[in-house]
Amino acid sequence: MTATPPATPSRGTDRRVPRKGRTRERDRGPALDSRAQIITRRLSKTYGSLVAVDNLNLEINAGEIFGLLGQNGAGKTTTILMLLGLTEPSAGGARVAGFDPTRKPLEVKRRVGYLPDNVGFYDGMTGRENLRYTARLNGLSGREAETRIAEVLEQVGMSGRADGRVETYSRGMLQRLGIADALVKDPSVLILDEPTTAIDPLGVIEILDMLRALVRDRGLAVMLSSHLLAQVQSVCDRVGIFAAGRLIGVGTVTELAEQFGEDTTRIEVGFEGLQPPDYASTAKALASVPGVSGVQQPARSGDPFVVLSGSRAATGTLREALLATAVRDGLRLSSIREIVPSLDDIYRHALNAQGSEARQEVPA
Numbered sequence: 001m002t003a004t005p006p007a008t009p010s011r012g013t014d015r016r017v018p019r020k021g022r023t024r025e026r027d028r029g030p031a032l033d034s035r036a037q038i039i040t041r042r043l044s045k046t047y048g049s050l051v052a053v054d055n056l057n058l059e060i061n062a063g064e065i066f067g068l069l070g071q072n073g074a075g076k077t078t079t080i081l082m083l084l085g086l087t088e089p090s091a092g093g094a095r096v097a098g099f100d101p102t103r104k105p106l107e108v109k110r111r112v113g114y115l116p117d118n119v120g121f122y123d124g125m126t127g128r129e130n131l132r133y134t135a136r137l138n139g140l141s142g143r144e145a146e147t148r149i150a151e152v153l154e155q156v157g158m159s160g161r162a163d164g165r166v167e168t169y170s171r172g173m174l175q176r177l178g179i180a181d182a183l184v185k186d187p188s189v190l191i192l193d194e195p196t197t198a199i200d201p202l203g204v205i206e207i208l209d210m211l212r213a214l215v216r217d218r219g220l221a222v223m224l225s226s227h228l229l230a231q232v233q234s235v236c237d238r239v240g241i242f243a244a245g246r247l248i249g250v251g252t253v254t255e256l257a258e259q260f261g262e263d264t265t266r267i268e269v270g271f272e273g274l275q276p277p278d279y280a281s282t283a284k285a286l287a288s289v290p291g292v293s294g295v296q297q298p299a300r301s302g303d304p305f306v307v308l309s310g311s312r313a314a315t316g317t318l319r320e321a322l323l324a325t326a327v328r329d330g331l332r333l334s335s336i337r338e339i340v341p342s343l344d345d346i347y348r349h350a351l352n353a354q355g356s357e358a359r360q361e362v363p364a
């Protein structure tokens, strides 16, 4: 097998009627010069009675990494397959790199680098030979192709193993080669389905750094799907939280924290040279600061205090008040910073907020 797309799933449920003419099509979304490289409007896919993707409205811009976050079966891969024209929507539509993937799948394919979740290559060929094959399919050959291939192999850390046969590669090496394969055509959009599941932790940092550099230097739009929260948090500019086919939250991690996080602000406050016998009086002083609803003392000597506040809005005022209290009491402040809730917390809260509505099925 080569880096061919996965088999197109059943089209039996497709109810989409092709539109006539370009005018109608343009009416549907933003103008073509919009920065949005991926746009979906009420994009939906049903398999029999199962709603795999439910009225998805998304915009992903050039120069940003967007993370589609969701549990197994949430609809991430189905969304991606529709964006690539590999499966047809049951309703709604999309525009990727300026084209409708249902009507112009080849135009989309030319501009979009895609890493499938089940990446496959010709086993008997080397990594470099597989990339040559992809390059040729995309109209690249000769010196130009060789230079480009060497460059992407270097980017994914596979230069040293590029001339070994693919059948001897580990899963992580295959995934790295898959990312190189998606980059060969110098795409303007990169869609990566679970790009790092098989890559070791240090490798993940390298790959994510590489993605950030690509976005920064070349203004790519990147969409990646993942169920690895920490990874999404570290690399994505914006995140969409996906549950049972529905986008239940979208924004930066901070915005999602405001929407779904607890209503409590947590501020870490560290003091220099403070000894455990002084902890109780310091906690009392911190607790007396207006707006503070609770204080957690350090579990270990040298750790910071954690100050809790019921209001998220007045963080700036609270910091100033804490600072003033430290000065008044002759405490030497070493650090003061707000603790941003983890994406895990946000995801759990978002799912809870969604509650029993999460799994919605249409009548057969």
Ligand SMILES: Nc1ncnc2c1ncn2[C@@H]1O[C@H](COP(=O)(O)OP(=O)(O)OP(=O)(O)O)[C@@H](O)[C@H]1O
Pocket (backbone or CB within 6 Å): 009, 010, 047, 050, 051, 052, 070, 071, 072, 073, 074, 075, 076, 077, 078, 079, 117, 227
């Ligand atoms: N070809 C198909 N026929 C029927 N149902 C399908 C088909 N493809 C996907 N589904 C169903 O659609 C839902 C969404 O699946 P999808 O593969 O998009 O999830 P995912 O978010 O990518 O999950 P994972 O994290 O496991 O990769 C699931 O309930 C799945 O069983």
Ligand SMILES: [Mg+2]
Pocket (backbone or CB within 6 Å): 076, 077, 078, 117, 193
């Ligand atoms: Mg998937």
